[in-house]
Amino acid sequence: MERASTKGVLSHLSFLEVHARSRGSQSQQQGRVKELKAKVETLRVRRNQLKAEINAHKNIQKLRSSIDRQNADEEEEMDEDSENLQLLRLMARHTELQDLLHAHHLIGGYDAINTSQGKGLCVSLTTSYEGVYLDTFNLEIDLKPKVKIGHHNIPPFIPLNNLAEQINLQTDMKAFLDTLSQHLNAFAGRKQQLKLVKEHHKSVEVMESNVLCSILLLMLTEPTEKMAILCSLDYTDHTRCLPTRVHFECEDQQVLHSPQWKKNQILLMETPVHKALITMKKMGTVV
Incomplete structure (x- = not known):
């Protein structure tokens, strides 16, 4: 009788253990299902956002193409009071400016033209402060037979030759121009601050x-x-x-x-x- 009773207790305990594991497994599965549902909903929202962005981009491209094809007379006939049209025009202009800035960045961020039949380079360095464009300085660099500084209107108190020696103009022209631009912009910024102090x-x-x-x-x-x-x-x-x-x-x-x-x-x-x-x-x- 004792053995039977012991077996009965063990069997009952085993049943309770299996039942508890089953409930825990079900709870984990339910939590996992909720997590997956939330992830699906997040992906669905992101998909809708991407669709909207793609449609807006397509509309902008169409508008830019139509603007390029139309002449001035045709543009005057368009509905100037349409808010959607005005918004699309601004977005198209914004995209165009972003493309120009990207191209400007690819060439080092400096306006440059060849001089002396390709033997030289004239670089324009524009200064600005707090979004206001200030002075523009020009620097001519001779490329052949050796890279060296030519004519320029850089202020004499900017250590031009020292910068060229420290950074090695021969091997890293962009680093030299970056440092020179930093000096010029800092000078222009201090000068502009002094002007604003006197004015305000x-x-x-x-x-x-x-x-x-x-x-x-x-x-x-x-x-x-x-x-x-x-x-x-x-x-x-x-x-x-x-x-x-x-x-x-x-x-x-x-x-x-x-x-x-x-x-x-x-x-x-x-x-x-x-x-x-x-x-x-x-x-x-x-x-």
């Missing part, structure tokens, strides 16, 4: 600046005591538009050691000077 901050007096715009002395006014504070900005890194050193001077040194003026020092080192002055005025630290 009449209460700030520009005491001194050099041709390279690597040194800038500003006279600020503290609003509470009407105290004059001399601010000097030193741009020792000529490839950047931000100063590497900012220093304040005034009669009351305690003012300059206050937390607010320490914040102003960090602000001027991390933000273009014309924007930093706007923030300082909003905080009430300068007039």
